[in-house]
Amino acid sequence: MTVTLPDGSPLELESGATGADAAAAIGPGLAKAALAIRVGGETRDLGAPLGDGEEIEIVTAKSDGALDLIRHDAAHVMATAVCELYPGTRVSIGPPIDGGFYYDFEFPEGVTVSDADLEAIEKRMAEHIAADEEFERTDIPVAEALERFREEGQPYKVELIEDLVANERVETVSLYRNGPFTDLCRGPHAPSTGRIKAVKLNSLAGAYWRGDETRQMLTRIYGTAFFSKQDLAEHIERIEQAKARDHRRLGPQLDLFMFRDESPGMPFWLPQGTVLLDLIEAEVRKQLDKHGYVRVDTPQILDEELWHRSGHYDNYRENMFFTQPAERARDEHARRFAVRPMNCPGACLVFDNGRHSYRELPLRLAEFGRVSRYEREGVLHGLLRVRAFTQDDAHVYCTREQAPDEVIAIVEAIDELYSRFGFDQVDVELSTRPEKSIGSDEEWEEAEAMLRSALERLGREYRVNPGDGAFYGPKIDFHVTDALGRSWQLGTCQLDFFMPERFDLTYQGADNQDHRPLMIHRALLGSMERFAGILIEHYGGRFPDWLAPTQAAILPVADRHAEAAEAMLAELAALGVRARVDARSESVGKKIRDAELSKVPYMLVVGDRELDAGGAAVRSHEDGDLGVLDAGAIAARLSSAG
RNA sequence: GCCGGAGUAGCUCAGCUGGCAGAGCGCGUGUCUUGUAAACACGAGGUCACGGGUUCGAUCCCCGUCUCCGGCUCCA
Numbered sequence: 001m002t003v004t005l006p007d008g009s010p011l012e013l014e015s016g017a018t019g020a021d022a023a024a025a026i027g028p029g030l031a032k033a034a035l036a037i038r039v040g041g042e043t044r045d046l047g048a049p050l051g052d053g054e055e056i057e058i059v060t061a062k063s064d065g066a067l068d069l070i071r072h073d074a075a076h077v078m079a080t081a082v083c084e085l086y087p088g089t090r091v092s093i094g095p096p097i098d099g100g101f102y103y104d105f106e107f108p109e110g111v112t113v114s115d116a117d118l119e120a121i122e123k124r125m126a127e128h129i130a131a132d133e134e135f136e137r138t139d140i141p142v143a144e145a146l147e148r149f150r151e152e153g154q155p156y157k158v159e160l161i162e163d164l165v166a167n168e169r170v171e172t173v174s175l176y177r178n179g180p181f182t183d184l185c186r187g188p189h190a191p192s193t194g195r196i197k198a199v200k201l202n203s204l205a206g207a208y209w210r211g212d213e214t215r216q217m218l219t220r221i222y223g224t225a226f227f228s229k230q231d232l233a234e235h236i237e238r239i240e241q242a243k244a245r246d247h248r249r250l251g252p253q254l255d256l257f258m259f260r261d262e263s264p265g266m267p268f269w270l271p272q273g274t275v276l277l278d279l280i281e282a283e284v285r286k287q288l289d290k291h292g293y294v295r296v297d298t299p300q301i302l303d304e305e306l307w308h309r310s311g312h313y314d315n316y317r318e319n320m321f322f323t324q325p326a327e328r329a330r331d332e333h334a335r336r337f338a339v340r341p342m343n344c345p346g347a348c349l350v351f352d353n354g355r356h357s358y359r360e361l362p363l364r365l366a367e368f369g370r371v372s373r374y375e376r377e378g379v380l381h382g383l384l385r386v387r388a389f390t391q392d393d394a395h396v397y398c399t400r401e402q403a404p405d406e407v408i409a410i411v412e413a414i415d416e417l418y419s420r421f422g423f424d425q426v427d428v429e430l431s432t433r434p435e436k437s438i439g440s441d442e443e444w445e446e447a448e449a450m451l452r453s454a455l456e457r458l459g460r461e462y463r464v465n466p467g468d469g470a471f472y473g474p475k476i477d478f479h480v481t482d483a484l485g486r487s488w489q490l491g492t493c494q495l496d497f498f499m500p501e502r503f504d505l506t507y508q509g510a511d512n513q514d515h516r517p518l519m520i521h522r523a524l525l526g527s528m529e530r531f532a533g534i535l536i537e538h539y540g541g542r543f544p545d546w547l548a549p550t551q552a553a554i555l556p557v558a559d560r561h562a563e564a565a566e567a568m569l570a571e572l573a574a575l576g577v578r579a580r581v582d583a584r585s586e587s588v589g590k591k592i593r594d595a596e597l598s599k600v601p602y603m604l605v606v607g608d609r610e611l612d613a614g615g616a617a618v619r620s621h622e623d624g625d626l627g628v629l630d631a632g633a634i635a636a637r638l639s640s641a642g
Numbered sequence: 643g644c645c646g647g648a649g650u651a652g653c654u655c656a657g658c659u660g661g662c663a664g665a666g667c668g669c670g671u672g673u674c675u676u677g678u679a680a681a682c683a684c685g686a687g688g689u690c691a692c693g694g695g696u697u698c699g700a701u702c703c704c705c706g707u708c709u710c711c712g713g714c715u716c717c718a
Contacts, residue, residue: 203647204645204712206644206645207715208715213643213644217645248711264708315718373717376643379715436718437718469718587680589677589679590676596679624678
């Protein structure tokens, strides 16, 4: 028979030949390097038989997806080690994931495994890898497999097989054996465990069986595997780098913000961080002005009744803080209040003030609105998941005809704003009706169609997230990719027919009749604080000149230069430069070092020579020595960079 | 909320099998008057997260609570 290689050339093989035979026929080097075979894009075991006329490709360490293959192998090896060390362990699933693999186990009653035990598991894995055990596939009938796993006391495997039968009507399943361990597995696998050249177990975590909160909590062990020790070392190095730019570390280090036990999940912004927030806000305001928004400011505490009207009480109560005045705390008939988790009801009350003509629409009400949400313990994460934050929120009231143009304008504002902060890749997601929601199917369909058509008019590619919309309407979410390649959700644009209904909002049309406006909820950055956290990580705390909370550190050489340094500070401040003076009795070297560590982009040394020249010796972190410049030249350099 | 881990000076961390609490940095004071990534000396700083228990005696062992870290679930 004949198969075709990737370069189009034919390869003659005896009928019944396998992937391994094909690799051997091409050359002994390839035979040794071969891990699997790809047939028409589908990866299979090297031992799988080939068919006449198939297009094949030998998978080696260099192929796409090869890492996933050995990481999957490594997951099996880990399960092997774990089952040996903890007899009676029930195994579940162990797939490769981005950057590594995991396997979920249920340990026998009374056994707890902790990070300290990972070393022993790793050691046992190393023995199986050194033994270079083969991965051996067998296909057996479902009935036989069920019996086998029932006998072995592996209920998770039994459940998986039962689901395969129910969902995919399979009649046989495949088993893979390596050494003493046999697992239900679709494959494919490399020929043997020795192909894993470097493996490391990272961490331990609880994980619900099948991701379901109501089901058994399993113990997940995370690890990673590579084709060389060096690749592993580089991977560890990358993780270290990500740690170094973690905003939770940089925030306190650079005096940007802090957290305190007195208010878990609610950041305290320090003077330096507040400057950063103000700078971010200024950029948002530019977009507001450009796109015809007016700003409002509404209360954070509102009557509980309002939240019943808006639907939040029914759909969002678990995440809300409630509050009442002390003297009424015990009076069950007293008015009850809630701290707002969203700004929209307040905006609706603003719209409800007075009568509106169709000529006023679209009415774009923007608010930097502080919201508070009760997030469950265990989900808080630095600035990225908090209990109180400021949304760069806005609610656009418009007619149905106006809505598509409004959505398009919002997408454009988002693109402009993100690129200002160095994010050029923006991914768009459309989320549709969730289970817990209000309104009719027809209205949801109309709203979803409206969002789709706006995206299509923009020629934007987007992904659909079924069931992920807000309870009052479908939404478009905007994601950016940061300097480390991680994706973050920022902005959102949500269409809402229902809130105007619930608040009985109307405008007077050209026909002199009352009409219901449509409402668009939108945020460009989402949470100001979260965005600041993302920016800290994106730039690793080393902000561009225009965004640095402190742009220049003025460093007097000796105590006698302090006065000149203060004069320079005043001059720069007048020119809009954010500078500070380091007047400590320390050496210049020390002051430079401290300024560098606090990631100040410019250091201005003021000594006898500079006094004569009427300026400061400028040292830039980026470009080094810039010579002596006066305040005007320094300010010009900073503003041109912005 | 769930699983695993952690909490010692402002920060980073050491502290053996239970026996009076330690370092570096930072901070304060003094000396030096500093020239492009760390001058020197001295000093102050602690309810060892909090509450209970075991013990002659607890930072250390046990129980509970709070917070943080890695995940799971959740993220409207």
